[in-house]
Amino acid sequence: MANQKSSSGLPFPVILVIGIAMMAGGFYVSKNVHIEFLTKLAEQGISLDPGKTISAIGVLLILFPVIRSFYIGPLGDAISGRTAELERTFTEAESLRSEMTQMRSDYERRLVETESAAREQIQSEIRKAQELRGQLEADARSRADEYLHKAQADIENEKNRVITDLRLHVVDLTLGATEKILGENVDSDRNRKLIAEFIDKVEVPG
């Protein structure tokens, strides 16, 4: 309290000295100074003692800063601190709210972006799958054509072989029959050649 200043701006020790001096001066005035006007006033029912007034001023001069530093100052500080804390809490809440709003908009934006990316990825995968399907279909078609050509070639080969075998067999049958008819062996190379030429000529196409 010694370093505190009162409302008037004077340091407390100065106020204390002034207060004590006024109390002492008031006591002296009350006991030794008598004013005629105040005596008449007291006779009329209004007692006024300047000494008491001066001393009371001295007491009050000391009392005001003491009450201020003892309670009113701390109370004001507590109320101001609480108000400041409330304001800070509200500010923090407001900040958190705006942060949450920002996070929410970020989240929504990211959600939209994710959905968009997912859609694009799905479309991309669908495209890839379609391409793969086309490729697989083309491969399958190509291999089927290859198998078909191969099978046709095999059939052709087999047909030719069978025809050749059949031709040989027919030649053998013909020769056998002719041999039986003629009673002689006509199984010469020249005859075979003739017969083969004959069969070629009479062969039905396809």
Added chain:
Amino acid sequence: MGEVLTAGTLLGAAGGEGGAHGASYEGLFVYLGIVVVILFLFLNSAKQGLNNRVFKKWTTQWTEQLYLFIENMTVGIIGGHGRKYIPLIMALWMIIFVSNIVSLFFPTAPTADLSFNLALALISIGYVQWEGMKANGVAGHFSHFAGPKLGGGLVLISLMIFVIELISEVMKNVSLSLRLFGNIEGGHQAVVAMNELGAGVYIPIGFFLLPVKLLTCVVQALIFTLLTCVYISLVTHHEEEGHEHGHGELAGAH
């Protein structure tokens, strides 16, 4: 019988050494000591409740409400810069109120003494003058007493206004102190008179004045501090508002 009632009821507040003439010098300071002890016991109890974030002690809650009330009053009357006067106004309010309450339970009280009330008024008005001089400068403050600047022969009118304003400032002390003294001492006299009326039937009729006296205690503390705020407002409003405007309007209020 009246003396028995006076001693037997808490309202027998007009007795004591001084009676209608107030307490003696020593008596006044004994009562002032009682006021200070009660005040500091209350404030000490209230101070213990300041540690909590939410004030739970009833004494702390009461003083908090008083602080907020005084804050509203000072800011409402004086303006935004009125907050710096809260400690003075609140201290004045508490001293006057506790002293008035003491007058309910004791034969006399500091505020039932005109000398003490005059001291309160002199401090209040003296502080107002000090603030006025701080706000406007010594010359500026006293030049306000002369009213608007007039030229020529009208300077005499300014001189008259200056004298009237000086008397008005002095009379503020008288009005503040006499009003408080009259209300508290008048309450004592009324209690004594009514107790004497009921003395024959052994009924302390003065006891029934307790609610009215309690109301008087609150109202007188309020009036004294309210007028102090108004006086401070008169001398410190010039920097925010026009001189004529502020002075004219607020002067009408009292």
